[in-house]
Amino acid sequence: MTPQTHMANDKTLLRMEDVSIVFSSPDEADIEAVRQVDFTLTRGKTLALVGESGCGKSVTARTILRLLDKNARIPSGRILFSPGDGETTDIATLKPDSTAMRSIRGNKISMIFQEPMSSLSPVHTIGAQIDEMILLHENLDKKGARARTIELLEQVGVPGARQRADAYPFQLSGGLRQRAMIAMALACKPDLLIADEPTTALDVTTQAQILDLLRSLRDEFGMAMLFITHDLGVVAEIADEVAVMYLGDVVEQGDVFEVFKSPQHPYTRALMSSIPRMTRHADRQRLNPIQGSVPSPKNRPSGCAFTTRCPHAFEPCASVRPGPTGTSENHWARCHLLTDPEAPRVDGLIQPQVEGTPNAYQGDRT
Amino acid sequence: MTALLEIENLTKTFTMRSGMFGDTISLDALVDINLEVEKGETLAIVGESGCGKTTLGRCIVRALDPTSGRVSYRPEPGKTIELSSLPKRELKPWRQDIRMIFQDPMSSLNPYLRVFDLVAEPLRIHKIARGAELEQRVISTLEKVGIPRDALQRFPHAFSGGQRQRIGIARALILDPKLVIADEAVSALDVSIQAQILNLLEDLKADFGLTYIFISHDLGVVNYIADRVVVMYLGHVVESAPTEALFERPRHPYTEVLLEALPIADPTRRKGQRAELQGEIPFLGNRPQGCPFHTRCKYAQDRCRSEKPALRPVNGTAQQAACHFAETLELTGAYDAPQRAIA
Numbered sequence: 220m221t222p223q224t225h226m227a228n229d230k231t232l233l234r235m236e237d238v239s240i241v242f243s244s245p246d247e248a249d250i251e252a253v254r255q256v257d258f259t260l261t262r263g264k265t266l267a268l269v270g271e272s273g274c275g276k277s278v279t280a281r282t283i284l285r286l287l288d289k290n291a292r293i294p295s296g297r298i299l300f301s302p303g304d305g306e307t308t309d310i311a312t313l314k315p316d317s318t319a320m321r322s323i324r325g326n327k328i329s330m331i332f333q334e335p336m337s338s339l340s341p342v343h344t345i346g347a348q349i350d351e352m353i354l355l356h357e358n359l360d361k362k363g364a365r366a367r368t369i370e371l372l373e374q375v376g377v378p379g380a381r382q383r384a385d386a387y388p389f390q391l392s393g394g395l396r397q398r399a400m401i402a403m404a405l406a407c408k409p410d411l412l413i414a415d416e417p418t419t420a421l422d423v424t425t426q427a428q429i430l431d432l433l434r435s436l437r438d439e440f441g442m443a444m445l446f447i448t449h450d451l452g453v454v455a456e457i458a459d460e461v462a463v464m465y466l467g468d469v470v471e472q473g474d475v476f477e478v479f480k481s482p483q484h485p486y487t488r489a490l491m492s493s494i495p496r497m498t499r500h501a502d503r504q505r506l507n508p509i510q511g512s513v514p515s516p517k518n519r520p521s522g523c524a525f526t527t528r529c530p531h532a533f534e535p536c537a538s539v540r541p542g543p544t545g546t547s548e549n550h551w552a553r554c555h556l557l558t559d560p561e562a563p564r565v566d567g568l569i570q571p572q573v574e575g576t577p578n579a580y581q582g583d584r585t
Numbered sequence: 586m587t588a589l590l591e592i593e594n595l596t597k598t599f600t601m602r603s604g605m606f607g608d609t610i611s612l613d614a615l616v617d618i619n620l621e622v623e624k625g626e627t628l629a630i631v632g633e634s635g636c637g638k639t640t641l642g643r644c645i646v647r648a649l650d651p652t653s654g655r656v657s658y659r660p661e662p663g664k665t666i667e668l669s670s671l672p673k674r675e676l677k678p679w680r681q682d683i684r685m686i687f688q689d690p691m692s693s694l695n696p697y698l699r700v701f702d703l704v705a706e707p708l709r710i711h712k713i714a715r716g717a718e719l720e721q722r723v724i725s726t727l728e729k730v731g732i733p734r735d736a737l738q739r740f741p742h743a744f745s746g747g748q749r750q751r752i753g754i755a756r757a758l759i760l761d762p763k764l765v766i767a768d769e770a771v772s773a774l775d776v777s778i779q780a781q782i783l784n785l786l787e788d789l790k791a792d793f794g795l796t797y798i799f800i801s802h803d804l805g806v807v808n809y810i811a812d813r814v815v816v817m818y819l820g821h822v823v824e825s826a827p828t829e830a831l832f833e834r835p836r837h838p839y840t841e842v843l844l845e846a847l848p849i850a851d852p853t854r855r856k857g858q859r860a861e862l863q864g865e866i867p868f869l870g871n872r873p874q875g876c877p878f879h880t881r882c883k884y885a886q887d888r889c890r891s892e893k894p895a896l897r898p899v900n901g902t903a904q905q906a907a908c909h910f911a912e913t914l915e916l917t918g919a920y921d922a923p924q925r926a927i928a
Contacts, residue, residue, distance in 0.1 A: 271775035272746075392865055422633035423802060425865065427846035431858050449775060452805065452848030456855055475852045493780035494850050495809030497919050500829055503809065505787075508780030512745045 231301060232411055232443045233260040233283070233328075238296030238311065240275070240282055250516050252278050253467045255296065257543070260411065262303075265437060265444040267454040267475070269490075270464035273513060276447045279464070280413045283445070284324050285315040302327050302410045326356045329404040333416035335396035339388040345372075345399040346384030352406045371402040374439075376432060394425040401432065405440065412437070413445045418453060430457055451494055455479060460549075463487045466524040467516055473550030483552040483568055486525045523555065531556055531565055588659060589764060589796050590622040590645065595654035595669075597640055601870075612869040614640045616820045618654070619896065622764070627790070627797040629811035629828070631804060631843070635866060636817040638800045642766045644669075645798070646683055647676055658683065660763065681711055684757035688769035690749030694741040700727070701737040704755045711760065726759045727752075729792070730785060747778035751785070758789065766798045771806060783810060804847045808832055808919070816840050819869065819877040822896055826904035833918045836899045836906035838882045841916040849919075876908070884914055 240253040253275040260266050268276045281287050283298060298310040300323065313320040332338040340348055346368050353364040365384070372380035375398040388396055397417060404412055414433065418426040434457060437444050446457060454461050454475065462472040463484065471484040482488045489509040496504070509528050520526040526536040535541075535555050544557040546569045556562045560571045597615040602608070615637045622628050630638045643649040645656055647668060656669040658679060666679055687693040694703055704723045708714045714722055724734060730751040741749055750770065757765055767786070771779040783806065790797060801807050807814055807828070814831050816824040816839065824837040835841045845859055866881075867873060873880050879889040888909055896907040908914070 271777060394865055422866075423804070424633065424842060424846045426848075427856075427859055430848070435858065450848065451776070451850040455850050455852040456848040458852075479850070479852050490776060491850070493777045495780075495783070495805045497805060497808060497832075497847075497849050499833075499920055506780040506784055506809070508784065509777045510781075512747055512778060513775075 229301075230261050231259055231299075232262045232303075233301070234297075234299045235259075235279070235283075236297045236299065238279075238282065238298060239294050240278055240287070240291055241294055242288075242291050244290060248517070251467060251519075252291075252516055253282070256464075256467075256469050258462050258469055258472055260443045260445060261460075262410070262443055263437070263441050264459040265434075265446055265457055267446045267448060267458035267461045268464060269448055269451065269454050269461060271449060271513060273466075273516075274464040275467040276464050277415055280330070280415055280445060280447055283310060283411075283413060284328060284330055285310065285313065285320055286324075286330075287315075300328070300411075322356075325352060325409075326407045327409055328411040328413065329407070329409040330413040330415065331397070331400050331404045331417050333419050335393070335400045336388060339396065339400060341388055344385050344387055345391070345396075345403075346386075349384075349399070349403045349406055352403055356407045367406070368402070371406060372399065375399075375402045375405070375436070376428075377402070393421055394428060397421065397425075397429055398432070401429075401436070405436065408440055409442055411443045411445065413447070415447045416449070417446075419448070419450070426453075433457065451490065463490070466513060466519055468524045468553065470523075470525065470554070471550075471552040473547075473552075477547060477550045481546075481567065481569075483546050483550065483557060484525075484554050485529045485531055485556070485565075487552070488567070489528075523553065531563055533559075533561075533563055535559065587624050588621040589624040590659070590798075591655075591657045592618055592620050592641075592645070593655045593657070594619060595641070595644060595656065596652045597637075597644055597649060598652045610870050613872065614820050614869065615644065615651075618822055620815055620822065620825060622796060622798060623813075624763075624796055625794065626812040627799055627810055629799045629801060629807040629814045630817060631801055631807055631814060632817035633802060633843075633866060635819075635869065637820040638817050639768055640820075641817070642685065642768050642798065642800050645766060646680070646685055647671075647673075648685075658764075677711070681707075681713075681760040682763045684760060684762040684765050686750075686753050686757050686765060686767040686770045689773050690746065690753045691741070693753060694749060696741055699738050699740055700732065700744075700752055703741070703752060704759055707756060707760050713760070722759060726755045729789065730755045730758070745778075746774055747781060750774060750778075750782055754782075754785065754789070758793065761793070762795070764796045764798065766800065768800045769802070770799075772801065772803065779806070786810070804832075804843060804919070805849075816843070819866065819872060821877050821907065823878065823908070824904075824906045825896065826906075830902070830904045831918075832920055835916045835918060836904055836911040836914070837878075837908045838884050838914065838916065839878045840906075842881070844919040845917070847919065884910060886910075 235256050235258050238256045239251060241249050241251050243249045256279060270276050293311045296311060299307050300310050301307040349368040350364040353359055353367050368384055369380045372384060377383050377395060377398050418429050448454060458475045461475045461478050462469050465486045471487045482491055492507040511528050514527055520537050522538045522540050523536045526532050541553045541555045543551045543553050545551045556565055556568055556570060595615055595618040599612045599614055600609050601612060632638050644651045651669050655667055658666045658668050701723055704727060705719055708719050732751055771782050799811055811828045814828050815822055818839050824840045875891050876889040876894055879885040894907045894909045896905050898905050899911045
């Protein structure tokens, strides 16, 4: 069942296998915010996790760092992290406040957030905050830590780094604050950087600067990036691979060029036709959005999560959850249209022949 | 003359005191803005945070009083109302004609009012309808924006972001306005909902013969919806042109920077490292001498540092730019972004 597009090999840095995340509350039924998510992060590559509000992308990212509140649990699945010392850790089994988890969090995996103003301490200078990170994880004294901090700030393009280290977050512009946060995240040379909507709150020119910076730092540090965003333009700009989430399911994953060229899940296709294209007015097409809005996770159909809004939904969709179907070596989607010979024909999908066997890519999948 | 709205030499200055006993400093949020809005068009105002686009919208509806300059509204040929100098009391009838839609429908809808009352409020304030007629108008307006009849007695919190925005639109439309100012009306919405609202705005425009001022920072959306675009930077209009001309070949370097920075949802048009985007927007309080953009402009010459360029037609066309070198610079547009090899 598990999609094995990128097989577990020494290039795999982190693998989510069948991970579900459930939130419980005292007066309501449990909510499964994320169900049986699988994806793979490759060393040095950027995976973009894309989806609309409430699809579970941030929850997934926080789970990797075990930053979720106490009412969240992981009832199934493994989060296998192989930082390259030959050992593989299952993060899902670690206690969030254990020593083992703390040595990973901030050190081997670090994270940057959407709103730097609310995730930096307002009463400490940015220098002090980065120093703290270095002192915690590395064997350096205060002086050494500060030297490293200044070096980091220079690396992320903060002008006048030595003076700016003594500035408080409110004294910096949004772009500089985000750079300071990136410097902090990179302080311990992580293997994986999780970026949760890091450019959403920024202006378009600042966003372009930060995207350029993240791309060059990724290459410089050789780290992998999990980039969470709702903006398909940003995905196209920065990602090597993309995973599309809808209501707690990863519905499609693949190489960014393939997914944009030939999306195979109806939800991905609907997203693509919801964004205005950069075309002359003669070629302008009316937007073709999905009708309705995302249902609450409480009302998720037991089958495919997208059933209620899918224009092509047919008989098995509401009850049977589709498995991942590979449509090429680096691309798979969860959709019955891709496997069921009885399915309605849809242009652009790689569907099974009307008679005979599925023609979907079989490849090295199990 | 078919201009529905004409803005002449509009200036808005805010004064701010630094500290309790500090000096007052003045911030020019809008500097000498001149523009016209034609009847039936969609005019987009674009620019980054702090460029003055929201202030401009607010000065038009007199939510803010302009420091100087004129805003004239022409409801019918031969009739000109100078909105900027009318006393508040005399302004009220014109407030039916010019309505606003706001960015965040959660904070612009009163959480204690039910949908029916939210949408009925403008009719009551302007004493236009009551009783059964009022009810009829509320229901039909809500239907037009796609809110079902059974939702009338619910509170705003019971709706999704997209539906709340539809309620905000209903509030703007119920008075049969002529001009609607949409201030980042789709920016807070998810892409699929954003597309629904953009389609709705388009349909309503055709049905009601509306004119839109569409304030946005998203150039992709602007290219889709606008007939004409005004680009603002630091309180100045730096370029004003028909949408296609502007995206085809911008005439102001700042417009080029905006287009270059725009991420396009197509990995084959990925832009790679962009060297030209240096620095940040200067603080309004210490605006540079000369051209406001020269501190970040890669084409800046000595003349730009001393002499402020005026907004003028480029080669006699409808495209206007405030750049000394608007005619000669070969700036890159957005339609034919080169397809680069992937690094």
